Amino acid sequence: MQLLGQSEGWKLFNEKACKSRGAEFETSEFETIGRPVVEKCKGLPLAIIVxxxxxxxxxxxxxxxxxxxxxxxxSTTTLDDEECSRILSLSYNHLTHNLKACFLYLGVFPEDHKIHANNLGRLWLAEGLVKAFENEEFDAVANRYMLELMDRNLIILSQLSPCGRKIKSFRMHDLLxxxxxxxxxxxxxxxxxxxENRSDFPQKGFRWVSIQSVNFDMSTIRSQSKSWKSFLYFLLEESSLEFNDFNLLRVLYSSTxxxxxxxxxxxxxxxxxILKQNIKLSRARGFLKPRCRKGIELSRSWNLQTLLCSKVVSYRSDDGGNYSEFPQLQYIRCYDGFIHGNPPSFVHKLFRIRVDDCTQEYIKNIPFLKKVGIVCEGRDDYNGCITNLASSEQLEGLHFGGTEFYIHSQFTNHIVLLKNLRTLSLFFVVFDSDGIDILSKLPRLExxxxKYIGFRGAQWKIQEEVIFCQLIFLEIFCTPLEHWEASSHNxxxxxxxxxRFCYKLREIPIDFAEIxxxxxxxxxxxxxxxxxSAKKILDEQRDYGNNDMVVIKKETLNVSESEESLSEEEPDQKWITDN
Known part of the structure; x- marks a missing residue:
């Protein structure tokens, strides 16, 4: 690791410690204290920023x-391990009690692991490390904690959310x-x-166990299982495990x-x-014998809050009931499959349901719904589905589209009924050249x-009177768009x-330099x-005094590469332009 000189070290310290402070922090008194502190860090960048x-x-x-x-x-010229640890301990000891516990939980992840903020927030919630307040939901609290850790340089930001207000993912320095x-x-x-060395196992019971060994043997630590609250698995190698007598377990998490x-x-x-297999929920007063041969079945996990699986979440009841036995289940997600049956009325986020399931009665039963993902199959009544969603007054996020085929964009006339929508993701949809413009009528859309959008005529021409008044983030992914006309006014x-992967788009509207x-x-x-064209926009933004704007490019194509990419994609993605 390259060490910094005194002037470089002080510049880094001053930038991090005083960036949000007033003029009084630039006085000689603070510098008199700060410079010796930087010297004690002996040029180690991590020590300086922490x-x-x-x-x-x-x-x-x-x-x-x-x-x-x-x-x-x-007085040595370099930091030894004890001195480095002392610096990290000093920063750690200044954390609040709640933040200390949240920070320590990051140790369950492998070194250099990319940590996704949404999953971490739910892990913290499950462990009781964060909670919702009267005017602040738990995910807002979790994001606030992560921002605090980032401000203290204890985590390294990888990616912000599209709106730029929340952390999407981060990593940790290996020493931290x-x-x-x-x-x-x-x-x-x-x-x-x-x-698999049994001598590594602590004598006392531990709360969190993180599996990162290829030679992991469940039997070697089963004696400690009664104290477990979190079990996390990070291996790529296949393993079949049995979980019984884990009475206190709150978290069962597999990253693969x-x-x-x-x-x-x-x-x-x-x-x-969080498992990559089928899950069946069963309503019963007593225990039921499992009928879910390819997955697992739950009937008495009444405290379940978050459920993520790769294939199917389904529901079985012996008495015609619903999910009333799972009163805290607020987040259900299927990555590749679908959710079958009526969800619990308390659910906030529901991902991958079919259009046919999205009936008026279905939506009425989930009045607290905030985000939903809906997939069209065949010639479903997606207009009726969107109309039914209009009764969901708290709905803020919608993921909607086809699967292996394109659907026509006529449903967008109904989407404008969703007045509280802030996030909209559309995939496998065909638009006329001006068909997207109606989405500007969503007053809160940010x-x-x-994604995988078809443009008739391969162009998107936005009229002057069309204004996406609150839009902060726009992503165009894998489309055959060639010509885009728009202005800063839009x-x-x-x-x-x-x-991303827009192999035919010739240029970005130059008038974006005026935004x-x-x-x-x-x-x-x-x-x-x-x-x-993006670089030209950047140059003009610089001329206007916007020195913070950036252009990031990866794997730029030439014309021949673009044609080759399209020839490879068209048979699978079924590009639609003039038909």
Whole structure:
């Protein structure tokens, strides 16, 4: 690791510790305290930014003095492990009690693992580390905690959400990850299975177990299972496991399709279940014998909050009931399959249901629905489906489209009934050249994603009177669009434009240089001419004083590569242009 000189180290510290402070933090008194602190970090960038993150949270000169005095190191020119650990400990000890527990939970993930914020928030919720407040939902609390960790430079941002307000994913520096694991183990919270060596197992019961060893043997740690609250599996190698007598387990999480649960005796305290296999929910006063041969069946996991699977979530009842036995189940998602049966009335997020299931009665039964994913198969009544959704007053997010074929965009006339919609993702839909414009009538729409979209005439011409008044993020993915006409007037608040795999798009409208809010244009596998148009927009934005805007390009194509990509894609994606 390259070490920084004193001037570089001070510049980095000053940038991180004082970036959001007023002029008083630029005075010589604060510099007098800060420079010796930077010197104690001995040029190690991680140590400098972690200390800077800590000092950025201190508000007075006295607090700076007291914290600086806590750092006393040897006179050697480099940091040893103990001194580095002392710096990390100082920052960790300044966290609130709740934030400490949330930080330690990050140790369950493997080193250099990309951590997805949505999953982490639900893991924290399941463990009781975050909770909703009267005016703040749990995911907002979780995002606030992650932002706090990022401000303190304890995590490294990988990606923000499309709107730019939330963390989507992040990573940890390897030294911080090692510190996190070490502290969690010291508190008898975490055991990481990295080998089959039984001598590594702690004598006392631990709360979280993370499986990261290829030679993992469940029987070697089963004696400790009664204390487990979280079981997380991160291996690519296939493994078949049985879970019985895990009475206190709250989290059962697999990051891959490799873990197969053969037996899962109903766990009353289970709150989060993420598996890549079928799940069947059963309503019964007593235990039921499993009938779900290719998956697992639950009947008494009454505390379940989150359920994610790869194939099918279905429901079986011996007395014609519904999901009333799962009163806390708010998030259900199937990655490849569908949800069968009526969902619980408390559900907030529901992903991958069929259009035919989206009846008026079905929607009426879930009044708290906020986000939903709906897939059309065959010639379904998708207009009626959208009309039924209009009765869902809290609906903010919709993912809607076909599967292996395109559907016509006439349903967009009905989508405008969803007045509270903030996020809209459409896929495998055919639009006329101006068919998308009607979406501008959604008054709160902030995020619009257009994936596998067919444009009749291969062009999108937006009329001057069409205004996407609140749109912040626009993504165009894998379309045959060739010509795009638009002005800054059409997108007055656009911040992020993301164009991927648009092999024929010649250029981005140059008038986007007039959008004062524009922060980024990202292009991947697009024509060289489209990239050049983005650079022209960037140059003009610079002339207007917008020095923060960026253009990010990856794998730019030339014309021959574009034609080759299209010839490969057309048979599978069934591009529609002039028909």
């Amino acid at each position: 200390v800077a993150g800590l000092f950025s949270k201190l508000n007075t000169l006295e607090e700076w003095k007291n914290t600086a005095n806590a750092l006393s190191f040897s 990850h090692a510190f996190c694991v070490r502290e969690a183990q010291k508190e008898n919270l975490l055991h990481v299975v990295l080998s 399709k490799s873990m197969k649960v053969m037996v899962l005796t109903d766990i009353v305290h289970l709150r989060l279940l 995020v619009l994603k257009l 997108f007055p608040k656009l911040e992020h434009l993301y164009i 004062s809010t524009l922060k980024s244009i990202k292009l991947r596998e697009c024509l060289h001419s489209a990239v050049e």
